[in-house]
Amino acid sequence: MSELIKITYREALKAGIREALLNDDRVFLMGEDVGRYGGAFAVSKGLLKEFGEDRIMDVPLSEAGFVGAGIGASLAGVKPIVEVMTVNFALLPMDQIANNAATLLHMSGGQLNVPVVIRMSAGIGKQLAAQHSHSWEPLFAHIPGLIVVSVGTHEDARGMLHSALNSPDPVIIFEYTSMLNMEAEIPTDSGSTDISRAKVRREGKDISIITYGIGVYKALEAAKRLSEKGIDAEVIDLRVLRPLDEACFLKSVSKTHRALLVEEAWSTINVSSEVSARIMEKAFYELDAPVKRLGGIEVPIPYPLHLENASVPQVEDIENAVIKILRP
Amino acid sequence: METKDQLSAGKAEKLLYQLLLMRKFEEKSAELYTKEKIRGFLHLYIGEEAVATGVIQALKPEDNVLGTYREHAHALARDVDAGAIMAEMYGKQEGCSRGRGGSMHIFDKEKNFFGGSAIVGGHLPLATGMALASKKLKKDNISVCFFGEGAAAEGIFHEALNLASLWKVPVLFVCENNLYAMGTALRFSHAMQEIEKKGQAYGIESKAVDGMDLLKVMTAADKAVEQVRSSGEPYLLVCNTYRFRAHSMFDAELYREKSEVEEWKKRDPIPRFRKYLLKQNLISEVQLQEMEERLKAEIQKAVDFAEAGTWEAKEELTRFVYSEKPAS
Structure with missing residues (x-):
């Protein structure tokens, strides 16, 4: 090892x-x-x-x-x-x-x-x-x-x-x-990254949190907190945003039947929009709940810390969104 | 004239043939455009042929050539097959870019002919970068980049020249100043109209030459190429020339007087060179006649090749967006 x-x-x-x-x-x-x-x-x-x-x-x-x-x-x-x-x-x-x-x-x-x-x-x-x-x-x-x-x-x-x-x-x-x-x-020997593939960062059965970049550690932290509440979230790091590794997230959604898409980019026409569309096109009948996107608030990012933080999804936001999907 | 002593009868004949091939090839292209065999944009170089001919004759096969969207003549001067260029303009898969590029995107890697760029000025930094690669790999080839005076108003012209001078890389920038950026005259687009001074501002040796006189272009280009190759540093050669035809096939030429065009036609580089060769006994009337026949045959062959070409299957539409990986 x-x-x-x-x-x-x-x-x-x-x-x-x-x-x-x-x-x-x-x-x-x-x-x-x-x-x-x-x-x-x-x-x-x-x-x-x-x-x-x-x-x-x-x-x-x-x-x-x-x-x-x-x-x-x-x-x-x-x-x-x-x-x-x-x-x-x-x-x-x-x-x-x-x-x-x-x-x-x-x-x-x-x-x-x-x-x-x-x-x-x-x-x-x-x-x-x-x-x-x-x-x-x-x-x-x-x-x-x-x-x-x-x-x-x-x-x-x-x-x-x-x-x-x-x-x-x-x-x-x-x-x-x-x-x-x-x-x-x-x-020490983690080796090179396969840049044609997304990666399941945490396996779970209740919901797929699909994200990338800064969202990955935030989603993992949210998943950890959710597990204490009895929710088993899967976290997918898209890793390659083009061309998308759709097989990875379609498989995940087919297992968990629910998806939360998280990213910091403004929500309109972002990566999550594309992921969501592909889930609709190719895994619609696997879904038990509507796909939910959690993206950046559509505003030029402001300077004060509290407003900056409010502009993009935080760990609590991810946690709350998951709970809302699973326990409406 | 300066180059008289060096010009052998063989080379003189080859150069005249090339000039005439460019002219007749494009006249044929215009005809085929009206017959809707060629579509899209078609930009003719007619009137400017001495520039491409004079500069490219000074190069070695291993030198890189980058052109604009008005580049049929440069490709011909680089010995790209006339049939492959014509087939490209037809959009046939036998074209030099498999029909994917058309008139504005002629590529032939084997001939070190790198397009065919249709964003004004967009290829200048590519030339600087290719020259940087030559320097790093300790190759003695140079890169030559053709562009119009319109490009010299773009910010990227200034960035590319500054970088080339700063890095001391072997690139020859050739400004084909035909006095009009589409329909906007030089005096309406440049506050300072001597383009060569813009090169000097970056510490680049720069020279302007009469681009309607093949012998003068050759002399200037021979010197410029020799200097770039021996010093490894950039050079700006401004060739003052004129386009006899419209900017593209959609141009009604509202921005210039017919009399101005007629005035410039008196300086047509082709009859001028032909007259010179006859006077110097470098070519005979018999040879000229024979040349006419060869030209006719070569152009007919090119058109026949394009006509006989085939359409790429729709199933191949998305090939070459990414490289095709060798089967593992």
Whole structure:
């Protein structure tokens, strides 16, 4: 049996990047302040010293330019890990991502692969107000040609990058700022993440809580509290938001017959909307209760802590929603 | 003229053939558009042929070429098969992009021809990134990126040039200044209209040349390519030219006077080059006649190939959204 190590989410991310750089000379990290500053969130701290400035490239504030350059570099035989400091700046390179990364393979009739990896931190929880608190996973998950993954656990924080770099197609990785200091125990040999599959994080028989990102630990905490009340919830980490692993959640719903969908993104046209639609289309007759979504309140995220917290689902909200579904 | 001494009769004939092939291929395309064989957008390069010809003749096969949505001529200059281009415009699966791209998205990876980009300026950072890959992999190929003066008003132009200069990567930016961004004249879109100065602002060696004169373009391009290859640094070559035809097939040309077009037609690069070759005894009337026959045959062959092409089965619609993984 493998040993467990205690690690923060930040350290796990860094370990993933470091392993990737050690494994393949063609891999390099480029992004704003990833080198001399040590990374805006200290994820890449120390890597410049270890790998040098050809492998850890600081770039100017030109998100469209350097993301586009990362895409171009990936067309020409190297393996860039492009860091967009936060998702909040990701609309600037959105043209590059949507019109180049996502289209080139198809538009060229299968000739051009775009094996670029683009990481960005996301989520709310640091009182950063409206312009720095976006949950735009659904915008990216809307686009065919992209693989969109979400890092909801420490294990994936370390293991996801390796799989992303092995993908022949562009991968967008969402990491979560508010989780950086969280500690957890993971096996020393946890290995790489299968980025084609969702993962059952907790097995249960009464209801399926389907979520991703920050929602994963919140749902697990809610499930723990619910178990004390005699409710056995299953928690599914979608992990890959495009293409969705629907087999995983359809199987779960077919077992539990109830579903609560949890995410921080605004509810209208979010990932849960799609999951809900697929359950209706493919598992409707398995349901004993209507599918319930618990998403972000539709408001630019405000600064004060109590209002920020009220903008996205909290553990108690998940707990209460489950109780309402099971004991109406 | 400067290049006279270097121009062998063989090369002179090849260049004239190429110019005429571009012209006649596009005249045929316009005809086929009115017959609704070619649909969508069709942007003709007629009048600007000296630019693509003059620049691409200076390249090696391993150099990367990136073009705009007005790129048929560049593909021909890159020796992409005329039949494969025509079939692409027909939307047939024998097209160089399997018919997935059409006129605006000509790709041929074997010829290192990377499109065919239809978001103005969107491919500039790709070229910078491909050049970055060449530098990292210690290859001696360069990347050449064609774009119009309209693109120089986009933010991405400035980001891509700054990055290329900052990183010192081997990319040749070729601005095809045809004076109109769709229907908006240069003077209405650029406060400072000498585009070459915009390159100088980023510390990039930049030069403007008469783009209606093949010999001048060749001389300038030979020097620029040599410099990019030997220094490993970017260069901006502005070719001042003119499009004789409308922007696309939907353009009534309300924004310019017919007399202006007629004035520019007097500077048509093709008769000019042909006259020069005759005068220098680099070609004979007999050869010209024989060339006409060859051109007619090549274009007919291309049209026949496109006509005989087949439609991709609807069942294949979603192929190439993601890479097809080899059977495991």
